[in-house]
Amino acid sequence: MSDDQRYGLARHAILPGPLALDGGGTLLPVEIAYETYGTLNADRGNAILICHALTGDHHVASTHPITGKPGWWSRMVGPGKPIDPARHFIVCANVIGSCMGSSGPASINALSGAPYAMRFPVITIRDMVRAQAMLLDHLGVSVLEAVVGGSMGGMQALQWAATYPDRVRAALIIASAARHSAQxxxxxxxxxxxxxxxxxxxxxxxxxxxxxxxxxxxxxxxxxxxxxxxxxxxxxxxxxxxxxxxxxxxxxxxxxxxxxxxxxxxxxxxxxxxxxxxxxxRAMDYLDIAEEHGGLLANAFRGTRTRFCLVSFDTDWLYPTRESRAIVQALNAAGAQGSFVELSSPYGHDAFLLDVPELNRVADGFLRAGVA
Amino acid sequence: MSDDQRYGLARHAILPGPLALDGGGTLLPVEIAYETYGTLNADRGNAILICHALTGDHHVASTHPITGKPGWWSRMVGPGKPIDPARHFIVCANVIGSCMGSSGPASINALSGAPYAMRFPVITIRDMVRAQAMLLDHLGVSVLEAVVGGSMGGMQALQWAATYPDRVRAALIIASAARHSAQxxxxxxxxxxxxxxxxxxxxxxxxxxxxxxxxxxxxxxxxxxxxxxxxxxxxxxxxxxxxxxxxxxxxxxxxxxxxxxxxxxxxxxxxxxxxxxxxxxRAMDYLDIAEEHGGLLANAFRGTRTRFCLVSFDTDWLYPTRESRAIVQALNAAGAQGSFVELSSPYGHDAFLLDVPELNRVADGFLRAGVA
Known part of the structure; x- marks a missing residue:
């Protein structure tokens, strides 16, 4: 694992697959561009997976290669930040379907030698999560200390907890939802x-x-x-x-x-x-975790030992507080351990990416609470 | 005026102009497609001008010539409705800039013989209102019993009261605003x-x-x-x-x-x-009635004798209740006579076009209150 342990190391994995997809098809091989920060402990228990939003990427805390801008969550990830490479082994992977190095429509289809374009299979948030699980297998991480994300990243984090409850000790879900509304x-x-x-x-x-x-x-x-x-x-x-x-x-x-x-x-x-x-x-629109569990979101989390923390922002009208509250109510109904906080910010949905000190305090407190 | 007095008569006026525009240019001639319903009283005091929304037209209570659908405000205008051709002389004109018969970018520029296209002058809500005033002059209506409109129609109604206070006895402004917000x-x-x-x-x-x-x-x-x-x-x-x-x-x-x-x-x-x-x-984005009056909306209405009624809908997030409330506060500050009601409807902004009986009751009560 030595080459994974350097700070901000950009990696590219070609996993053999096949990855069985919700739409019925398969993806093989599965290419995943990712970065890691920090060192995996001897007990392999300090890994945190960060999931990115719709147009995000794996450059969570490193300079973006095209824009030259700082990583999209440098406020949350870095030395002295709630997610700290000094304590955590941090993984952030470009989702499949995207265009920053993971398999997506712009990728070359190995069978045809040409870009997939619209022949790329339609994927779901759960497919993204399955691909991330394959990456963690590859990295030798069987259980995550936490999975963390905002917006579509939060959808992945919630889907992680629903799909792999035994692999997730804690899930921090920010400005997100368990399903996409009509709007x-x-x-x-x-x-x-x-x-x-x-x-x-x-x-x-x-x-x-x-x-x-x-x-x-x-x-x-x-x-x-x-x-x-x-x-x-x-x-x-x-x-x-x-x-x-x-x-x-x-x-x-x-x-x-x-x-x-x-x-x-x-x-x-x-x-x-x-x-x-x-x-x-399309993957986001298809998200409805309750639907995967008989129409009742609580069913997705019965018996789970994952700790959850939900955060919403009072001015977020894309994934408003009621969406987070619905998740918390489902967690309560399932007997799961979940906390919830609505933060005040003038910035709307984008607040999760911006300088909101209270968000960092909540994240830090939640993540530390799980460490003995 | 005999040909104006039939029910739902579609007319087309070519007014000589010139119409001086806020942008500095002039429009001439000024073509206006309009409909009238009912009969102008001998004292010419029963005229109601209805102003339409962004994509509306003058077919307020008559079948739309292209879609074949009923007039867009048949719920409000017609026999037994709050605006009733048995009592009112009803005028609804297609705004200038539009495409249903009034001067707009698709009109033939008399000087060139070709459509204006983007050579049509950029207009404002106030320019629309000035053109309507020219039409009312043409129809022999000097004072309106009321000017009524929803959405952009409400903007025109408010602009009417600000621009021609002596020509408007009452203004009913529904789901509207005095300026366009950044959003x-x-x-x-x-x-x-x-x-x-x-x-x-x-x-x-x-x-x-x-x-x-x-x-x-x-x-x-x-x-x-x-x-x-x-x-x-x-x-x-x-x-x-x-x-x-x-x-x-x-x-x-x-x-x-x-x-x-x-x-x-x-x-x-x-x-x-x-x-x-x-x-x-563009005309809507340029609207800021306060700006025309030294930055203070109340200045637009000082000394007015126009009665106002503002109506908003609780689920309208395009022109939310706070926009109507800001207008009412300005009217109060100006010493004008204004009432305000927020109606409950699940339909959002579109509620002003839909079957909301309470809206009809409010409109009916407000319009009748002005008749001795």
Whole structure:
């Protein structure tokens, strides 16, 4: 394991598979790009798996290779942070379906020698989790000290606890949900339709040609609104104009919020694959952990010994507090050990990625409570 | 006026103008498609102007010529309804900038003989109202018994009271706002970018060619989500699948909510012009009645004798109750006569168009209170 033990080591595993998928197909081999931080203890009991969100990646606390920005959760992961390589063996893997090195629609299909494109199998959050379990097998980690994630990362963390209860001692689920609501699905469908309406999408066969950048940018813009609170947008931008004193009476970005959104859309296409956006949003829409357990979420957690901590943000309207509360109620009904805190933040859903000291205190307390 | 007095008479006025616009240009002539219902009294005091929403039109209580559907506010306007042609002379005009017969980007520019397209001047809500005032002059109506509208129609009604206080005895403003918030602007910008990203948009010069149908459909889908409440979407669709028993593990419309949204997008392009969508959303984004009055909304209404009634819906997150409350507070500060009611409805913003008996009772009571 020596080469896994260096700080922030980017790795790439080609696991033989086959990985049986919820949709009925199989994936083989299963490629997973991941990073590890810290050292696995002799008893192999200090591993923490971090699960990323829709457009996230495994660069949780290392510089992003395309954007040059700090890792997406440097506030949570690092020396002196709640998830600390000095104490934990930290694993963060790019989900399958994504485009940062794990198997996804942009990957070369070994059988055909060409990119999968839309021939990549439709996957689920549970499939992502199964692939992560294969990676942990490969790394010699049988039981996780904790699985941690926000947004889609929280969905994976919850799915981990439901699918592999004996492999998860603790699950920290932030700004997330156990299923996608009709409104969640609706926003994703807008994004998918924006991508598929772009002629450059070409049925997904755009690799080696122009990608559907305009469609993907629109998808990102629509999604980005859902990541922010109305009050946060008002505070950040209000009706302030962009670099001029008066309205232009035209269709350029007059308001700062327009300019900001356009930038979010345009910069996203440099780092993300449109087909991956289709596949991962589909996986999220398919999530309904209760459905996998006879329609009752509590059934997913009966008899579990996993400790749970749920965190929501009061201004998050994408995965609002009631979604976390529903999970906690199911955990209670199942007799599982679960705590819940709603944090106050003006930033909406994005708060889990931002500087919210209270979130770090909650995470630190929860993770330390499990260590004898 | 005899030909104005028949029930549901569709008319088209070509007013000489020029109409001076907030953006500095002028519009001439000013074409306005409108309908009238009922008869103007001898004292010309029973006229009610109904203002329509973003994608609405003058077919307020008559069959829509393209969709064949009943008028968009048949629940509010008609015999025995709060706005009744037996008592009122009802006028509803297509706003300028729109595409149902009033001057807009699809209109022929008399100077060039070609459609304006993006050479149509950018307009404001106040410009729409000024054009309506010209129409009322043409119809011999100097003072309105009431101006009534929901959503963008409410913005016009409020703007009417601010711009022509002596011409408005009462203003009924439903599910509306005195300015567009950053989030409102953001959603509109997504729609505009979706349209402009469609290669068929061609800088707006698509008349006589293929319109940007895909982009406009995406714009409509994104907007449509904002018209419905999360709870309403859940009640109406939840996670129910569309015409099959199990997930397809593909990208067809699996969920009913996807199918519904796609239908909303596709059917919209048959009845609406993409450039009009750009212009009218821009007009709404520019709305900030306080800004026109030194930054204080109350200044717009000092000394007014107009009676106001504000109605909001508790599940409307597009123009939430706090926006109506802000207007009422400004009216109070100005010493104006204003009442306010928040109605309960599961339907979100769209409630003003739906069967909400309480809305009709409020409207009826408010409108009758002004008649001696």
């Amino acid at each position: 969640n699905i609706a926003f994703h469908e807008v994004g998918r339709q924006a991508i598929m309406a772009d002629p450059n999408w070409a049925g997904g066969n755009y690799y080696g040609a122009k990608p559907p950048a305009a469609g993907l940018a629109v998808a990102r813009m629509a999604a980005h609104i859902t990541y922010l609170s109305e009050a946060g947008l008002t505070e950040k931008f209000g009706r302030r104009l962009q670099g001029r004193d008066a309205k232009s009476f035209g269709f350029d970005a007059d308001f700062q919020v327009e300019s900001y959104l356009r930038h979010q859309g345009i910069s996203f296409v440099d780092r993300f694959d449109a087909n991956s956006y289709l596949y991962i949003t | 409102n602007i953001a959603f509109h910008e997504v729609g505009r970018q979706a349209i402009m990203a469609d290669p068929n948009w061609a800088g707006g010069n698509y008349y006589g060619a293929k319109p940007p149908a895909a982009g406009l459909a995406v714009a409509r889908m994104a907007a449509h989500i904002t018209y419905l409440s999360e709870a309403g979407l859940t009640e109406k669709f939840g996670r129910r699948l569309q015409g099959r028993d199990a997930k397809s593990f593909g990208f067809d419309a699996d969920f009913q909510v996807e199918s519904y949204l796609r239908h909303q997008g596709i059917s919209f392009v048959d009845r609406f012009d993409a450039n009009s969508y750009l212009y009218i959303t």
